[in-house]
Amino acid sequence: MTDAGADAADGTEPAAAAESGTQISATSVADAVDDLSGEGLSGYNYAYLDEHTKREVRRAILKGIAIPGHQVPFASRPMPLARGWGTGGIQASLSLLGPDDAFKVIDQGSDESVNAANVRRLAETTAEVETTTDTTEADVIQTRHRIPEEVLDEDQILVLQVPITDALRKVDSSDAANRRRHAHANYGKMWVHLYENVVEWGEIQIAARYPAMVAGRYLMDPSPIPRWDLPKLDDADNLFVFAAGREARIYAVPPHTDVEPLAFEDKSFQVERFPDQSCHSCGSTDTYLTEIETEEGTESDGGDRLYVCNDTSFCLKRQDDPGLAKDHHLDREGVDWGPGTPGGPAGADRDELAEGDGGDDA
Amino acid sequence: MRALGIDPVHDTQTAFRALCDATSRPGTVADVGSSPADHAILATLVDHEVRTWTDDGELRSALESQGRFDPIEPAEADLLHTHGQPDWDVRECSHGSLVEPSEGATVVYRVDGLETGPDSALTTVELIGPGVDGTRRLSADLPASELERLREAQSTYPRGVDAYLTSGEYVAAIPRSNDLEVV
Numbered sequence: 001m002t003d004a005g006a007d008a009a010d011g012t013e014p015a016a017a018a019e020s021g022t023q024i025s026a027t028s029v030a031d032a033v034d035d036l037s038g039e040g041l042s043g044y045n046y047a048y049l050d051e052h053t054k055r056e057v058r059r060a061i062l063k064g065i066a067i068p069g070h071q072v073p074f075a076s077r078p079m080p081l082a083r084g085w086g087t088g089g090i091q092a093s094l095s096l097l098g099p100d101d102a103f104k105v106i107d108q109g110s111d112e113s114v115n116a117a118n119v120r121r122l123a124e125t126t127a128e129v130e131t132t133t134d135t136t137e138a139d140v141i142q143t144r145h146r147i148p149e150e151v152l153d154e155d156q157i158l159v160l161q162v163p164i165t166d167a168l169r170k171v172d173s174s175d176a177a178n179r180r181r182h183a184h185a186n187y188g189k190m191w192v193h194l195y196e197n198v199v200e201w202g203e204i205q206i207a208a209r210y211p212a213m214v215a216g217r218y219l220m221d222p223s224p225i226p227r228w229d230l231p232k233l234d235d236a237d238n239l240f241v242f243a244a245g246r247e248a249r250i251y252a253v254p255p256h257t258d259v260e261p262l263a264f265e266d267k268s269f270q271v272e273r274f275p276d277q278s279c280h281s282c283g284s285t286d287t288y289l290t291e292i293e294t295e296e297g298t299e300s301d302g303g304d305r306l307y308v309c310n311d312t313s314f315c316l317k318r319q320d321d322p323g324l325a326k327d328h329h330l331d332r333e334g335v336d337w338g339p340g341t342p343g344g345p346a347g348a349d350r351d352e353l354a355e356g357d358g359g360d361d362a
Numbered sequence: 363m364r365a366l367g368i369d370p371v372h373d374t375q376t377a378f379r380a381l382c383d384a385t386s387r388p389g390t391v392a393d394v395g396s397s398p399a400d401h402a403i404l405a406t407l408v409d410h411e412v413r414t415w416t417d418d419g420e421l422r423s424a425l426e427s428q429g430r431f432d433p434i435e436p437a438e439a440d441l442l443h444t445h446g447q448p449d450w451d452v453r454e455c456s457h458g459s460l461v462e463p464s465e466g467a468t469v470v471y472r473v474d475g476l477e478t479g480p481d482s483a484l485t486t487v488e489l490i491g492p493g494v495d496g497t498r499r500l501s502a503d504l505p506a507s508e509l510e511r512l513r514e515a516q517s518t519y520p521r522g523v524d525a526y527l528t529s530g531e532y533v534a535a536i537p538r539s540n541d542l543e544v545v
Contacts, residue, residue: 046372060464062468065386066535155472235495254539
């Protein structure tokens with residue numbers, strides 16, 4: 001769109017504009033989007049989905065909450081983006097959202113990815129919600145592959161986008177066989193997989209999608225969140241809704257529900273370790289860090305190894321106030337939320353999780 | 363659903379959020395936003411894909427007028443609605459299968475009194491399970507025998523039925539994931 005003027009000057013009409021009959025005179029993408037929004041949305045129901053679809057999604061969400069960890073099938077609708085790009089999350093979010101809500105969308109911890117920005121804008125234009133990047137101000141948060149660093153409270157709902165709904169998929173590709181395994185809580189094959197992992201690597205080497213037992217009954221794929229985030233699902237104050245558009249399944253973890261990562265007595269579950277690293281931007285040592293490329297490239301290219309917080313909105317807050325606690329917005333003490341802060345009140349927890357007794361001796 | 367005085371978009375959204383809150387925290391009472399709450403709940407959840415049993419004529423005709431009512435006998439229903447103690451047995455309702463337990467029925471009871479915590483004028487149950495931090499008590503104007511039947515109907519987890527109790531504008535949930543004991 002940005003180049004529309006330039007193309008026209010060359011005497012060649014931009015094909016898209018000519019065919020659709022909508023000539024816009026914007027000079028930037030943002031202006032173009034502003035020009036078009038509103039126009040194309042007339043005739044759509046509140047929150048984009050029709051009410052029949054919402055009823056279907058809502059029934060699935062409620063059954064999901066009533067049977068924690070069980071994957072409830074639902075009729076996933078075509079959405080204005082391709083399946084696999086968060087369509088399940090969008091359907092769940094749009095079924096939940098009302099005009100009084102503040103909505104936040106993150107993609108791998110970032111509010112500013114193109115996909116997150118577009119999902120946020122869809123909700124803003126169709127559901128008339130306020131949008132925010134502040135975790136503590138959001139009523140509903142849709143996320144891809146992360147749980148925010150700041151503690152969620154009981155009034156918040158986290159909607160996780162799920163690419164693969166079944167933890168057993170990696171040990172058996174048959175959905176029918178895996179559904180029978182879930183029916184009888186027969187998870188032997190996953191235990192064998194973990195055992196083989198330990199034999200091969202000396203510790204359980206599962207980077208993301210770490211399988212966890214929910215309320216002692218269902219084995220759940222927590223979506224590709226890092227292991228770092230998995231402890232946050234256990235005994236949380238908020239509701240988690242997992243939605244997969246491509247696989248047409250919804251499942252949930254209610255507040256105060258046991259979520260236990262699979263592990264052995266002598267090979268414990270471990271979160272990611274970032275020894276002696278801190279965020280390059282805010283200095284945090286108690287957040288999930290991701291490696292970034294410097295001008296010299298990554299470490300393997302001979303550059304420096306630099307880490308930054310993956311949760312960008314919390315990183316920005318920490319840049320203003322380096323001592324900000326993850327539960328700074330709550331009026332109670334000792335909130336347990338993921339790995340603790342080293343040197344902080346819950347520091348012991350983190351050391352235990354990080355060092356554990358699995359792997360180091362292998 | 364305007365026949366019932368319920369906005370089909372915004373009132374059902376409010377009702378759904380109340381149902382989410384109630385189901386997430388069994389035994390707590392959530393505000394559905396419109397009264398009676400049971401009408402709002404059925405308006406939120408029922409359409410022609412949900413085989414429904416109700417003896418509430420007003421609700422039935424409102425759903426019928428939109429082609430959203432698929433009546434069926436209680437034992438086969440996906441969703442059942444009753445004022446107080448029903449004349450059917452909740453233990454006979456659909457429990458779903460082990461492969462697809464979510465096909466178990468949803469039962470909506472309209473009762474005259476409902477509150478979190480013990481109440482000597484009502485029947486009190488104690489709930490333990492997902493969504494409850496420790497234990498929680500819920501009191502409702504239902505005979506102890508009906509709540510005992512519900513306990514039996516939920517005793518085959520993950521198969522079972524999920525119950526919503528409503529009074530005025532309020533709803534509380536007893537999902538099958540919780541262990542229920544009449545105290």
